[in-house]
Amino acid sequence: MFEDHESLDQVLEGVGHANTPLTGWLEANRKYPNARKLTYHEFPTDWVWQRKEKKWKGRDEGFKIGRIYFVHPASEELYYLRMLLNIVRGSTTFAEIRTVNGIEFATFKEACNALGLLEGDNEWHQALQDASSWAHAPQLRELFVTMSIFCEVSNPTDLWEKNWELLSDVVLYRQRKRSLTNYANMPFPDMSLVQQTSNRMILEEQMFDMATLAEEASNLEAGLNPEQSSVYRQILDNVENRTGGVFFIYGSGGTGKTYLWSTLISRIRSQGGIVIAVASSGIAALLLHCGRTAHSRFSIPINLNENSCCRIS
Numbered sequence: 565m566f567e568d569h570e571s572l573d574q575v576l577e578g579v580g581h582a583n584t585p586l587t588g589w590l591e592a593n594r595k596y597p598n599a600r601k602l603t604y605h606e607f608p609t610d611w612v613w614q615r616k617e618k619k620w621k622g623r624d625e626g627f628k629i630g631r632i633y634f635v636h637p638a639s640e641e642l643y644y645l646r647m648l649l650n651i652v653r654g655s656t657t658f659a660e661i662r663t664v665n666g667i668e669f670a671t672f673k674e675a676c677n678a679l680g681l682l683e684g685d686n687e688w689h690q691a692l693q694d695a696s697s698w699a700h701a702p703q704l705r706e707l708f709v710t711m712s713i714f715c716e717v718s719n720p721t722d723l724w725e726k727n728w729e730l731l732s733d734v735v736l737y738r739q740r741k742r743s744l745t746n747y748a749n750m751p752f753p754d755m756s757l758v759q760q761t762s763n764r765m766i767l768e769e770q771m772f773d774m775a776t777l778a779e780e781a782s783n784l785e786a787g788l789n790p791e792q793s794s795v796y797r798q799i800l801d802n803v804e805n806r807t808g809g810v811f812f813i814y815g816s817g818g819t820g821k822t823y824l825w826s827t828l829i830s831r832i833r834s835q836g837g838i839v840i841a842v843a844s845s846g847i848a849a850l851l852l853h854c855g856r857t858a859h860s861r862f863s864i865p866i867n868l869n870e871n872s873c874c875r876i877s
């Protein structure tokens with residue numbers, strides 16, 4: 565431990581043999597039996613840290629509340645040591661701090677566990693079990709990694725040992741390398757169809773009520789003004805004749821662009837066509853039937869560079 569104002573030399577000099585308030589507390593416990601009734605964090609109530617001498621001295625006057633620096637759980641042993649320092653009294657060595665009911669544990673974490681300070685990992689075991697009823701093994705593995713990194717799982721090995729079978733599902737399948745094709749005369753699905761039916765976007769597009777959409781499209785069409793109508797016809801002809809094209813339509817606010825999109829979307833969908841309705845902002849996307857933001861639909865990265873690409877298949 566060192567202070568901000570200390571020079572590098574002073575810090576280096578102190579490394580390894582400096583008497584810190586913590587080692588001073590251990591020493592005070594060794595020397596003074598009356599010091600042993602306090603935890604490290606309570607110590608400043610009766611004792612004063614003498615900065616120069618680097619020793620604790622009995623308090624003559626005043627009152628101080630002890631405070632231990634915050635330690636992030638990711639610091640592992642340091643974090644568990646800090647936890648113990650709020651509880652153990654009269655320790656004279658670090659080994660004694662991690663001794664519980666006469667048993668000296670190898671780590672501070674194990675000592676915390678023996679004292680029942682760590683929450684059981686039940687919730688994480690339960691979360692993996694629950695997720696296994698709907699998630700695939702690769703997703704479960706991702707979940708396991710997320711838990712291990714961010715969720716302060718007290719015993720990751722135990723979590724792994726009790727759940728590895730769930731996580732290894734696909735691994736076993738890959739090792740077996742067997743499928744319906746290995747069995748003579750077994751019907752085998754047409755994979756192109758399987759792929760098509762598993763595409764959520766195509767499935768969504770095929771779930772529209774085409775009759776209702778056709779009626780809606782007719783109503784909207786009837787309301788198009790001449791300018792909208794001309795643009796509408798041009799675009800629809802391109803779609804119907806499969807000639808393709810790129811159109812840029814612009815106009816001041818409120819001149820009927822969204823109305824035009826809605827008419828096109830309804831008409832094309834009513835004919836069984838697929839329309840990916842996207843807009844640049846969430847609010848604009850809400851105005852389109854089943855619209856999404858382009859970033860969401862095409863997985864466009866927020867920060868772009870020359871290698872960026874978006875995912876759509």
Ligand SMILES: Nc1ncnc2c1ncn2[C@@H]1O[C@H](COP(=O)(O)OP(=O)(O)OP(=O)(O)O)[C@@H](O)[C@H]1O
Nearest residue numbers: 787788789792815816817818819820821822823824
């Ligand atoms: N041909 C039309 N017949 C009847 N109402 C229309 C017609 N065109 C547009 N509107 C109506 O005018 C209003 C504004 O139209 P719309 O929202 O399509 O404009 P916009 O150009 O998309 O506006 P913005 O650029 O602000 O988004 C809406 O209430 C819309 O229903």
